[in-house]
Amino acid sequence: xxxxxxxxxxxxxxxxxxxxxxxxxxxxxxxxxxxxxxxxxxxxxxxxxxxxxxxxxxxxxxxxxxxxxxxxxxxxxxxxxxxxxxxxxxxxxxxxxxxxxxxxxxxxxxxxxxxxxxxxxxxxxxxxxxxxxxxxxxxxxxxxxxxxxxxxxxxxxxxxxxxxxxxxxxxxxxxxxxxxxxxxxxxxxxxxxxxxxxxxxxxxxxxxxxxxxxxxxxxxxxxxxxxxxxxxxxxxxxxxxxxxxxxxxxxxxxxxxxxxxxxxxxxxxxxxxxxxxxxxxxxxxxxxxxxxxxxxxxxxxxxxxxxx
Amino acid sequence: xxxxxxxxxxxxxxxxxxxxxxxxxxxxxxxxxxxxxxxxxxxxxxxxxxxxxxxxxxxxxxxxxxxxxxxxxxxxxxxxxxxxxxxxxxxxxxxxxxxxxxxxxxxxxxxxxxxxxxxxxxxxxxxxxxxxxxxxxxxxxxxxxxxxxxxxxxxxxxxxxxxxxxxxxxxxxxxxxxxxxxxxxxxxxxxxxxxxxxxxxxxxxxxxxxxxxxxxxxxxxxxxxxxxxxxxxxxxxxxxxxxxxxxxxxxxx
Ligand SMILES: Nc1ncnc2c1ncn2[C@@H]1O[C@H](COP(=O)(O)OP(=O)(O)O)[C@@H](O)[C@H]1O
Ligand SMILES: [Mg+2]
Numbered sequence: 114x115x116x117x118x119x120x121x122x123x124x125x126x127x128x129x130x131x132x133x134x135x136x137x138x139x140x141x142x143x144x145x146x147x148x149x150x151x152x153x154x155x156x157x158x159x160x161x162x163x164x165x166x167x168x169x170x171x172x173x174x175x176x177x178x179x180x181x182x183x184x185x186x187x188x189x190x191x192x193x194x195x196x197x198x199x200x201x202x203x204x205x206x207x208x209x210x211x212x213x214x215x216x217x218x219x220x221x222x223x224x225x226x227x228x229x230x231x232x233x234x235x236x237x238x239x240x241x242x243x244x245x246x247x248x249x250x251x252x253x254x255x256x257x258x259x260x261x262x263x264x265x266x267x268x269x270x271x272x273x274x275x276x277x278x279x280x281x282x283x284x285x286x287x288x289x290x291x292x293x294x295x296x297x298x299x300x301x302x303x304x305x306x307x308x309x310x311x312x313x314x315x316x317x318x319x320x321x322x323x324x325x326x327x328x329x330x331x332x333x334x335x336x337x338x339x340x341x342x343x344x345x346x347x348x349x350x351x352x353x354x355x356x357x358x359x360x361x362x363x364x365x366x367x368x369x370x371x372x373x374x375x376x377x378x379x380x381x382x383x384x385x386x387x388x389x390x391x392x393x394x395x396x397x398x399x400x401x402x403x404x405x406x407x408x409x410x411x412x413x414x415x416x417x418x419x420x421x
Numbered sequence: 422x423x424x425x426x427x428x429x430x431x432x433x434x435x436x437x438x439x440x441x442x443x444x445x446x447x448x449x450x451x452x453x454x455x456x457x458x459x460x461x462x463x464x465x466x467x468x469x470x471x472x473x474x475x476x477x478x479x480x481x482x483x484x485x486x487x488x489x490x491x492x493x494x495x496x497x498x499x500x501x502x503x504x505x506x507x508x509x510x511x512x513x514x515x516x517x518x519x520x521x522x523x524x525x526x527x528x529x530x531x532x533x534x535x536x537x538x539x540x541x542x543x544x545x546x547x548x549x550x551x552x553x554x555x556x557x558x559x560x561x562x563x564x565x566x567x568x569x570x571x572x573x574x575x576x577x578x579x580x581x582x583x584x585x586x587x588x589x590x591x592x593x594x595x596x597x598x599x600x601x602x603x604x605x606x607x608x609x610x611x612x613x614x615x616x617x618x619x620x621x622x623x624x625x626x627x628x629x630x631x632x633x634x635x636x637x638x639x640x641x642x643x644x645x646x647x648x649x650x651x652x653x654x655x656x657x658x659x660x661x662x663x664x665x666x667x668x669x670x671x672x673x674x
Binding site: 127128165166167168169186187188189190191193195197199201202203205206210213214215216217218219220221222223260 | 428433437674
């Protein structure tokens with residue numbers, strides 16, 4: 114699949130001498146949802162800001178759909194919509210005018226019908242004539258999205274889209290994002306909420322301290338790095354682990370009725386067969402079993418720890 | 422050329438002026454009227470004609486210049502400073518607009534506002550004093566050139582400023598004194614010879630003098646010196662603006 118964004122050896126050193134990005138190489142595929150995952154201060158906003166033209170790179174280059182972001186900035190920026198991390202809006206402008214302004218700024222002829230469509234999809238149509246200062250925080254966030262979509266971009270950046278957003282709005286927002294993806298828009302979102310990457314992304318890039326340490330299909334990432342747990346509901350309560358089972362990573366619940374076995378999916382043998390054999394030999398029976406996979410959060414913590 | 426962007430910025434800035442009508446039109450008109458009442462009507466009757474022009478009429482071009490300079494600067498400075506202050510500048514920087522288009526939008530709007538304001542003050546002045554304009558085309562030329570030049574200058578200040586005080590400081594500490602000392606209320610040959618020479622280093626003298634010439638056909642300095650000075654200042658401002666965008670100064674990190 115062809116890359117829509119191609120980042121090569123991108124570094125950024127801020128005026129104070131702080132290096133926020135270190136030789137980042139990354140290809141974003143056309144039409145995917147890519148989550149850039151990393152703790153605060155990792156360099157996510159810096160990376161996005163360079164692509165969108167807000168920050169000058171120190172070294173390296175970026176192309177979007179084959180065009181250089183600096184030499185061919187007009188073509189590149191016309192393709193891109195940006196929803197920044199901070200809520201920055203002009204308080205006195207009305208909702209409709211603010212979106213119409215954005216569309217004009219990005220070089221598109223006025224199209225009130227299209228703006229109406231966007232505002233409706235973000236449940237802002239009733240507020241179209243209201244001044245922005247009268248909106249709630251959640252509505253302002255949606256307005257920022259509407260502004261970013263006003264010029265029909267093919268690439269959308271969402272910088273920490275769910276910061277300070279309630280559950281209801283988050284659901285609506287993800288629906289909009291999924292619809293955009295279905296329409297062929299490439300979406301790059303940054304987050305330090307791990308569930309978000311897990312829920313939304315096709316691929317995940319993990320960034321810490323300016324370094325992109327891993328890029329992986331989400332499913333692959335989960336499969337490769339995920340620890341799994343096997344949970345066994347015992348037919349009779351145990352008072353302690355039998356001698357025979359002491360070699361396994363097992364945990365007995367306080368009531369003695371549930372046994373949890375943690376194993377690594379990366380290992381060649383999980384040890385499940387041996388465990389079940391040994392349990393039978395020790396006379397421990399079970400009535401039900403279940404497996405759970407560790408969340409991206411666990412994976413992430415592991416990764417960052419091993420990178421230190 | 423992204424004309425939709427120029428139009429978007431221009432209309433946004435113009436609608437801001439309409440929202441703040443009180444500040445952008447009413448207050449300069451009021452303060453100018455006060456000048457006419459105090460200097461023109463009250464004191465002016467006791468002052469002899471200057472160069473054969475009644476004092477009340479003599480001060481009109483200077484007063485228009487004073488408002489033109491300060492309002493152009495503050496309009497344009499505020500126009501670009503405010504988005505920087507609130508953070509909405511991100512959108513401008515991420516849009517497919519060239520520096521030229523940004524300047525056209527902001528400076529064009531600021532200049533339009535001060536030209537309209539200048540004409541309103543002129544109309545107000547006509548209520549107080551007898552006015553006839555000897556060279557209307559020159560008058561408009563100076564009006565437009567000065568408005569554009571000082572809107573550009575204001576734009577530069579708006580980018581340079583990193584706080585609201587800095588936004589005010591240049592108009593307050595430099596432009597207003599230079600205008601008052603630039604022959605707004607007197608002809609410079611009323612000064613002692615030494616101060617006449619010193620005054621010629623004040624750029625505002627050339628603006629006021631040229632503008633006054635377009636009204637009454639008399640001036641302190643040669644009309645082409647006035648035109649030259651205005652154009653030189655315009656060029657200088659353009660050069661600085663070009664440098665700002667070239668280096669990304671204070672707009673990008
Ligand atoms: N304008 C700036 N000047 C100096 N340092 C900055 C600037 N912007 C960001 N930084 C620093 O760069 C690092 C990365 O910031 P950022 O890209 O905002 O991280 P993230 O979005 O992942 O939280 C942080 O340590 C931050 O303090
Ligand atoms: Mg950030």
